[in-house]
Amino acid sequence: xxxTGSKPAAIYFIAILLFFICWPFLFQNSALYYRVMTMxxxxxxxxxxxxxxxxxGNISLGHAxxxxxxxxxxxxxxxxxxxxxxxxxxxxxxxxxxxxxxxYAVFRSLRGARFALATLASVEIPRVIIDNWESFTFGSLGLxxxxxxxxxxxxxxxxxxxxxxxxxxxxxxxxxxxxxxxxWKVMKSKWGWAIRALREEETAASMLGVNTNFIHFAxxxxxxxxxxxxxxxxxxxxxxxxxxxxxxxxxxxxxxVLTMFGGRYLVYGPLLGALILYPLDQLLFHSLLPVGHSxxxxxxxxxxxxxxxxxxxSWVQKRKTAS
Numbered sequence: 001x002x003x004t005g006s007k008p009a010a011i012y013f014i015a016i017l018l019f020f021i022c023w024p025f026l027f028q029n030s031a032l033y034y035r036v037m038t039m040x041x042x043x044x045x046x047x048x049x050x051x052x053x054x055x056x057g058n059i060s061l062g063h064a065x066x067x068x069x070x071x072x073x074x075x076x077x078x079x080x081x082x083x084x085x086x087x088x089x090x091x092x093x094x095x096x097x098x099x100x101x102x103x104y105a106v107f108r109s110l111r112g113a114r115f116a117l118a119t120l121a122s123v124e125i126p127r128v129i130i131d132n133w134e135s136f137t138f139g140s141l142g143l144x145x146x147x148x149x150x151x152x153x154x155x156x157x158x159x160x161x162x163x164x165x166x167x168x169x170x171x172x173x174x175x176x177x178x179x180x181x182x183x184w185k186v187m188k189s190k191w192g193w194a195i196r197a198l199r200e201e202e203t204a205a206s207m208l209g210v211n212t213n214f215i216h217f218a219x220x221x222x223x224x225x226x227x228x229x230x231x232x233x234x235x236x237x238x239x240x241x242x243x244x245x246x247x248x249x250x251x252x253x254x255x256x257v258l259t260m261f262g263g264r265y266l267v268y269g270p271l272l273g274a275l276i277l278y279p280l281d282q283l284l285f286h287s288l289l290p291v292g293h294s295x296x297x298x299x300x301x302x303x304x305x306x307x308x309x310x311x312x313x314s315w316v317q318k319r320k321t322a323s
Contacts, residue, residue: 012251034165049226050255059197062119066096068246089232096228127247142242151201263311
């Protein structure tokens with residue numbers, strides 16, 4: 001695992017951050033790059049949120065439930081009560097966390113493949129409810145006309161987030177840095193050591209005094225809340241949502257793919273996976289294979305499992321240490 005407190009790591013992080021802050025000034029009129037990089041950071045944040053709970057050793061295939069509930073929770077509150085998106089998005093996170101609490105109550109004794117299958121099946125419950133509650137959610141027709149992210153004002157500075165692709169890019173960059181910081185704290189705090197002990201051997205961790213039930217509950221709620229936030233942001237970025245879109249298997253599987261490719265046990269692993277795979281898919285594979293470009297994700301996860309079982313980040317780190 002990367003020693004994030006070391007001086008070289010800090011220098012690398014600052015250099016990379018400065019690059020992502022400065023590159024938009026070199027491409028002033030490139031709407032395509034703005035959109036791709038905005039969604040790159042969005043999916044990086046989603047992968048980090050997913051990995052918060054995956055660090056316990058339980059692999060979820062149902063985080064689309066939190067994502068979809070967060071999207072609908074934020075969108076419906078904004079639609080019916082005309083509330084600012086910056087207030088409804090945290091509400092979406094709360095809705096996701098509430099469903100996470102229900103997960104814990106029902107699935108607390110499940111581990112491994114049984115847990116993964118149960119989470120996958122649980123996505124259908126909110127999807128079917130929202131799909132059939134037409135009088136409130138508009139059902140399979142979806143919800144359109146969702147308010148965009150409103151203008152931010154800081155004294156004389158006015159930032160039209162809803163209209164400016166550059167502003168959306170910087171907003172998602174800041175949001176991803178926040179999720180990255182939370183992910184780092186989860187891994188590097190005393191809580192992180194408890195999670196590591198839980199992942200390696202739950203019974204032994206319990207005998208050493210680790211409150212395994214609390215660790216599972218707290219990490220699941222945090223992961224569900226952060227994923228719900230991502231869903232809320234997605235709704236206001238896109239301006240429309242429908243059940244098959246936000247409760248899709250793609251939303252559940254993509255964070256897993258990005259995390260496995262980047263490095264599941266690295267602080268920056270899920271984000272690294274997003275920074276490599278999503279732009280590669282959108283800027284290269286999408287033009288070469290317009291219909292089957294998603295094959296990239298399947299191909300990369302197979303290659304990762306065969307040649308880089310701990311992720312590309314761990315391989316790069318090992319090569320750097322050896323040199």
